[in-house]
Structure formats: structure tokens, C-alpha cells
Amino acid sequence: MNPPENSLDILDAGEISRALERMAGEIGALAGGTDNVVLIGIQRRGVELAERLGGLIQTTRGPVPLGALDITLYRDDLQAIGPAPVVGETRIPMDLTDRFVVIVDDVLYTGRTVRAAMDELRDFGRPGRIALCVLIDRGGRELPIQADIVGHFVEVGSRDRVDVLIQEVDGVDSVRVVRGSGR
């Protein structure tokens, strides 16, 4: 895939890999072990990132359950956007009551996706704690939401877009900023 014009690669595959390794360690530290941890990736690329984090945790601490969450049906802007966006798969492996749930996503921006994810998770039980783990925090929050574990902070303008590309979906691991292409 050729990068679009006005784009700047800010992380390469090695840097992403090192960030994920550090984040996997931080999940174990934050949860005080991983026995009770469930990793829930947000569709689309959060799911693959959760799988990678799960793989990294498994090598040091043993397997952790993985899930996938599509928040489309919980969006607060369905009437404003259109046509009806594609709904992805939701796969929650167990009742989440009393679990240490880690929401995994690629980019944290307005916080609205995370708001929707927390609303949806509530329909699968009452987690003991929900933590948020993102590869990129680009600022620009519109809700009082913050991440517990962050791969990298990126300072970009509101009209810029941050694209996380990952091998499983895009054929390459890369994080790039596309200037002036946002909403």
C-alpha cells in the first residue's frame, strides 16, 4: 500500500512491536497478575492488537481469554452518519462479572468509541474493573475518558488523521499521520 500524500510515518514495525511488549508487561502489573484478565479488542484493528498482546502475555504468564467488540449498535451518532455502517462481529468469551477487563484499541481520540464500548460491556456482566489500553493516544477528547496504558502519545491537529496499519489487516505494521485529511 502506497502512503497517501502529506503522510508521515511515525512508528515502524519494530517500534510497534517494542511498544506492544511494554504494554503487555504493564497489563500484568496493573492487574496484579493476569489470572482474572480478559482482553477485549474493539473492531476492527483493536481485535488484532488484543490478540498480539494476548500472545505476548501468554509467553510470560500463560494464556488470557480474548474477545472482540463491535460498538456500532451503541454509537451515539447513528442518525447523523450514514448510510448504516457495517456491523462487525462481537464475541465475548464469558460472563464478565468480576473480571479485570482490558479494552484494547488502536487509536484513542474523542473517547466516544470507548464510551460506547463501556456501555456495551455492561450488557455482558459487571466487570470488577475496566481498563483501557491503546497503541496511540492522539489527544482531542470530547468525553472525560483516559487510557491506563498507552503505546505512544502523538500530537496532531484536529484536521489530521492517525492511521494504524497492522500486518493482519493491512499487510504492514506502521503508524502514520495524514495531514489535513480528518473530518
Added chain:
Amino acid sequence: MTSAALGKDLLGLEELSRDQIELVLDTAEPFKEVSERAIKKVPTLRGKTIVNLFYEPSTRTRISFEFAEKRLSADTVNIASSGSSVEKGETLVDTARNLEAMRIDMVVMRHPSSGAAKFLAERIPSNVINGGDGWHEHPTQALLDLLTIRGALGKISGVNVCICGDILHSRVARSNIWGLLKLGAQVALCGPPSLMPSGIEDLGVKVFRRIEEAIEWADALNVLRLQLERMKAGFIPSLAEYNRIFGVTQGRLDRAKKDPLILHPGPINRGVEIDSRVADGPNSVILRQVTNGIAIRMAVLYLLAGGRPDSAELSKS
């Protein structure tokens, strides 16, 4: 994506493209999961008001729509023709205009007249979903049949599907023929000549006169309910004779050495168009059709209610 959007109404499969039908089927897949949750409800249609306007008796379709609406958090009102102002002679348009004045968003309508859903859709701004109109179409039933065949056989294109029974009076048959042909299935029909529309082959379907031939040919049999009124009207001599000649029986399946998928839109007349051993047998997906019906109707409601088709791609948050 925009080209595949459904538009304002769902009136029939005749006017849908292959892409639009596949969009509904693909959208229904994730909705299956919602009905498996402990809390079977998502907030997607919160604040939407949906009227289920049934001018003909219906249990399964109405309940299925109602479950779909409630699982999407819509507010629903059921109106049956008996006991409402419809009985006092109010016209369809007057009923609809009165509902509009109460600020509704969608109407699901079943009506004995073919074309009633289109008539209504052209006259009110709310989304209209055809829940069965006369002998014309029953699009959500055909969509759930397609979803069930695709789920069980892994594909629809190239699959041999035979629709058996009273084709003449069946909106289910008509919607299925359109949907199956558009998705590339081979379609055949089998039933008494008195219940087979003349010239139906022109649509590109085969006609079998003998159920044995149909069973040998088919990968899936969609067995329609024989409406008992048809006997009184003289289309068939007796129910026993119908079963003897056209019944889908275990004996016929055994002799054909075939085990086609068995679908039936319900309610079943056991021992008439289908025997209990077949209806309850290992290849029957009749109850899966019922489960899939809710997912299909959730998908249709979601797609029709969703957003303005003119606005831009959603932003990443």
C-alpha cells in the same frame, strides 16, 4: 456501500439488487449474536417508534418483528384489523396519516391486498416494511430462508432449491424465487397444476410435476404450508390425497437416497405437506429459520433506520 443501501422501504425482493440482498444477509450475521446474550438488547433504535399494522392474522411474523424491534430498543405498537378503527371502515391511508400525526418512524404492514405496502410507502414519509401483501411478496421471510440456506450449505449460488406446494397463492414463493435467482441458485417449483401459476417458467425456474423428481434434484426443499381454505375452494380434492401425491415423507426421501435441507415457513400442517419425521428430522432447519428471522428483521430495521445516505464517511474516534 452507498449503492447497496436499502433506501426508504423494503417492499419486495423483486426490486432489490444482488448487492442489497447480500448486504441484508451479511448485516444479519452479527445480529444473531445479540439474541444469544443474557441481556438481549442493544440501544440502536432508542427513541424510534414502530407500528406493526396487521390487516391479516399472523403470529410468527408479528412476534418476530416485535422481538427484533424490542431487541433494538425501539418502542412498538401493534395494531390488528379487528378491534381497531380499521373495522369501522377507515381507509389504509387515513389510518397511516393518523399514525404519522402521532410521530411514528416506521410501519411494518401485513395486508391481504397485493401492492398494499407500495401504496402506503408512496404516501407516507415513514419507512415501510412489507410483512406480506396478498399473493405478492413477503420479503423478510425470503431473506431469512436465504440466510438459513447460506448458513447450512455455505453458499446460495449454484444450489438447487425446490419450492413445494401452493405456489399460486404464495407470496413466500414469489419472494424466494426473486431472491434465489438473484443470488445465483437454481430454482424449481413443485405442486399440483391447479396451484401452479401458468407461464411461471418464464421467470427462469424449472417446474416438477412429481415430488419424487423434485426430491432427487434438490439440495434444499422449501415446503410451503398448504392453506386449508384451498381445499374448500376446490384447488385440491382432499388433504389426504395431497399428502399421498405431494407430501414430503421420510419414505420418499429414503427412496431418493437424498437428504436435502428441509425448510418450511410455518405453521406446519403435519401429515399434509410434510410428515413429522421429516419436519423434526436431522436435515430440518425449520426452527433455525425462526431464530434467523429475528436477526434478518433486526438487520432490515437497522439498515432502513440508519442515517442519512447523503452524508460523508464516518469519522474515526
